[in-house]
Structures are given as C-alpha cells and as structure tokens.
Amino acid sequence: MPTITATALGAPCWIDLASSDLDRAKDFYGGIFGWTFESAGAEYGGYTTARKDGRKVAGLMANDPQWQMPDAWSTYLHTADIDATLAKAVAAGGFSCGGAMDIPEQGRMAMLTDPDEAMFGLWQPTGHRGFEVVGEPGAPVWHQLTTRNYGVALEFYRQLLGWQTQTESDTDEFRYATAVFDGEALLGVMDGSVLPAGTPAQWSFFLGAEDVDTTVEAVLARGGSVLRAAEDTPYGRLAAVADPTGAAFNLSSLPTG
Structure with missing residues (x-):
C-alpha cells in the first residue's frame, strides 16, 4: 500500500500510547509488529514515533503519574481548526481536558471527552500529517x-x-x-x-x-x-x-x- 500523505477531515489520523514502561512497550510492539522507534528528544518530552517499514504508524510517550490515568492508547481525529472544534465540542456536552496545546513544527493537539465520557484526541496538523500506513499487518x-x-x-x-x-x-x-x-x-x-x-x-x-x-x-x-x-x-x-x-x-x- 502506498504511503499516506493526508487523512480526511473528521477521520482518525493518529494513535499513541501513554505507557509507564516505554522500554518494555518498545520491546513488545517492536517484537510483535516489527515496529522501529525514533525519539523526538527532550524538547518533545521524549515522545517516540513508531514506524512500520519506515513509515509513521503510531506514537509512544511516558505516562506521567500526575495524570492519574492507566496506561492506554488514544485515537486522534483530524480537524482543520482545533480551537473552534474544541469550543463546539464543549458547547455540545463534551469536556475539554486542558485545552489545545502547540507541538512545535508538528501541529496542535487537544484531549477531550464526548457526552458519554469516551476520551479522544483532536489533531490539527502542520508538519506531522499522521498515519503514513494503514490497512497492513502491524498498522x-x-x-x-x-x-x-x-x-x-x-x-x-x-x-x-x-x-x-x-x-x-x-x-x-x-x-x-x-x-x-x-x-x-x-x-x-x-x-x-x-x-x-x-x-x-x-x-x-x-x-x-x-x-x-x-x-x-x-x-x-x-x-x-x-x-x-x-x-x-x-x-x-x-x-x-x-x-x-x-x-x-x-x-x-x-x-x-
């Protein structure tokens, strides 16, 4: 399947994992799915990109104990205007988990819940467009x-x-x-x-x-x-x-x- 360069607005565009043991997570997912890993460094809090055959497939980050959340995967939906979408979500009964955040040279993100308290993310891309591979083993x-x-x-x-x-x-x-x-x-x-x-x-x-x-x-x-x-x-x-x-x-x- 060719490398994906864009995702439709409103559709899932990225997944990432908050893990209390990043080294173990990399060993687990790398061993099962053949993922390789690249850390963005201290500037991005050690956020790590997983790649499948060289193409971006997912993200991994440390689960901060201050979040008081179990280790879990998050799904992000593509938006062109994260601030407007977040405001609209709150007005419709959703809940914003801290507002939108700038990720330098990559995009803007926000975490929120819908009216039934299902948590998901919003992603407004600039440099990071999201998945580069779907519909294959390990993707x-x-x-x-x-x-x-x-x-x-x-x-x-x-x-x-x-x-x-x-x-x-x-x-x-x-x-x-x-x-x-x-x-x-x-x-x-x-x-x-x-x-x-x-x-x-x-x-x-x-x-x-x-x-x-x-x-x-x-x-x-x-x-x-x-x-x-x-x-x-x-x-x-x-x-x-x-x-x-x-x-x-x-x-x-x-x-x-």
Whole structure:
C-alpha cells in the first residue's frame, strides 16, 4: 500500500500510547509488529514515533503519574481548526481536558471527552500529517467508538466533525453505524447498551495481523494478555488483547483477494 500523505477531515489520523514502561512497550510492539522507534528528544518530552517499514504508524510517550490515568492508547481525529472544534465540542456536552496545546513544527493537539465520557484526541496538523500506513499487518485497519448513548454520540460527531454516517445494523441485539469519508468507511460506532453495566464508553482500534491466532500467541509470550479470545466474525477474525502494562488494543485479520 502506498504511503499516506493526508487523512480526511473528521477521520482518525493518529494513535499513541501513554505507557509507564516505554522500554518494555518498545520491546513488545517492536517484537510483535516489527515496529522501529525514533525519539523526538527532550524538547518533545521524549515522545517516540513508531514506524512500520519506515513509515509513521503510531506514537509512544511516558505516562506521567500526575495524570492519574492507566496506561492506554488514544485515537486522534483530524480537524482543520482545533480551537473552534474544541469550543463546539464543549458547547455540545463534551469536556475539554486542558485545552489545545502547540507541538512545535508538528501541529496542535487537544484531549477531550464526548457526552458519554469516551476520551479522544483532536489533531490539527502542520508538519506531522499522521498515519503514513494503514490497512497492513502491524498498522491500523479499523477504528471504533463503543458508546451506551448511541444516538447522542452519532449526533455529537456528525455536528462536531461533519461525519456522514450509514446504518449497518439496527436491532436490539446489535446496533452499529459506520462513518464514511470520501466514499470509504473508516470507523464504526457500536451501541454498547447491550454490554454489561459499567462498561465504559471508549474509542478503540484494530491492528492488522497476517495470522490473528499466531499474533495472540506472540502477545502472550511477550507478557501481554488476552481480553477476548480470537473468533471468526462477519468482519474477519478478531481478538482483543493488552500489552504488558495493560494498554488494550484489538487485532484483525486482513481482507483477502
């Protein structure tokens, strides 16, 4: 797949990990997915870019104890005006986690939650355009928001980022919509009201795997854990796992043919 140079407005454009053990995280993800790592240095707080075959695929940073947050991955959505988008989000029932921040020569970022308290990031790029590879082994292939307030969430993101959504399933057992950008579905929204009480609203992503079962074995061998065993679904073979410090992500088989 060719190197990606731009992401549609409103679509996921980047993921990064806040980890309490960066060295272990690099060993884990590098060993499983073949990622290589490049630190931006002290000027950027040691922020590290992960590359897959030389192309930017994700970021890693130290989890500051002052944040009082568990190790976790974050998903960033592309915006052309982060200040206007952040103000609009707050007016629509979201919550800003500290406001927008300038990242010199790279862009502007902000962390926020939607009305159902699912945390996500906004990214307004300048020098850093986001993903350079998707849809391959070791790269993001899908993004998903799981929310207990399905209708509210869809309207929030439609108004905030101009999502064009289409319903894929609308039953009490499984309610799901996709957001389409330039004719391509890039993310899904799942009604989480069918999940056990207390299940939080959250953004998640799926990394491609040539063989999901083999990759799950590699996760376990390197100190990770399995949150949901590999299973065949109408959308491919999927699994949910976590790295050695508990940061969760998903695995997905890749389309054939």
